[in-house]
Structure formats: C-alpha cells, structure tokens
Amino acid sequence: MKKLHLNSLLWAALLMSVASAATADIREGSQVYAKNCEICHAGDGSGAVPDAPNFRYGDSLIRSDTDLFNSISSGKGMMPAFQGVLSEQEILNVIIYLRTLYQ
Numbered sequence: 001m002k003k004l005h006l007n008s009l010l011w012a013a014l015l016m017s018v019a020s021a022a023t024a025d026i027r028e029g030s031q032v033y034a035k036n037c038e039i040c041h042a043g044d045g046s047g048a049v050p051d052a053p054n055f056r057y058g059d060s061l062i063r064s065d066t067d068l069f070n071s072i073s074s075g076k077g078m079m080p081a082f083q084g085v086l087s088e089q090e091i092l093n094v095i096i097y098l099r100t101l102y103q
C-alpha cells in the first residue's frame with residue numbers, strides 16, 4: 001500500500017512536469033510566431049500574403065510535424081528558410097503553436 005502511494009506521487013510529479021513543459025513550448029512558440037511568422041501568416045493564422053495557408057481552417061496542419069519542420073526549415077514558395085535563423089527547438093515550438101490556431 002505504501003509503495004502504491006509513493007508511485008502515485010511520482011506519477012503526479014511526472015505529469016505536472018510534462019504539463020508545464022508543454023505550456024512553455026506553446027508560449028515560446030507564440031513568441032517565435034509573433035516575431036517571425038505573423039507578418040505573412042497574420043496574428044490569427046488566416047494568412048496575410050497570397051498563397052499563405054489559412055491555419056485557422058487547418059490548411060497544411062494535416063501534414064506531419066516532420067513535413068512542417070522541413071518546410072519551415074528549408075522554406076517553401078515565398079516563405080524564406082528558417083534554418084540557422086531559428087533553433088530546431090524554436091521550430092518545434094512554433095509548430096505546436098500553429099496547431100492551436102486551428103478553429
């Protein structure tokens with residue numbers, strides 16, 4: 001019984017740390033977005049330049065994180081490459097944030 005109790009405490013601590021890590025990622029992602037992406041993708045993700053996907057409608061978001069990572073990293077069409085501008089972690093954070101724009 002004692003062991004079970006300890007286990008559930010450990011689980012609670014683990015779940016809390018996972019939850020706060022995820023929150024931090026979205027917050028950092030939103031800052032990366034505001035600084036680097038909003039100019040073309042608009043604050044709400046609906047797109048501010050021709051050809052930009054409408055993230056509010058889920059455009060492009062059906063694609064895997066890997067595909068989105070590659071597009072952001074290497075650039076696509078009018079979009080510049082962000083490799084070397086943003087760290088891999090920042091790109092991953094901004095992808096997590098993009099997925100929250102889908103209404």
Ligand code: HEC
Pocket residue numbers: 032033036037038039040041049050051052053060063067068071072076077078079080082094095098
């Ligand atoms: C100069 C304008 C511009 C900026 C800045 C920009 N984008 Fe884009 N983005 C575009 C355009 C235009 C497209 C459509 C490209 C195409 O399909 O030809 C696009 C496409 C995308 C896609 C879809 C890629 C795919 O493979 O379907 C994602 C995801 C994306 N942008 C995310 C971002 C993120 C995240 C940032 C900031 C780090 C960013 N963009 C900055 C213009 C921009």
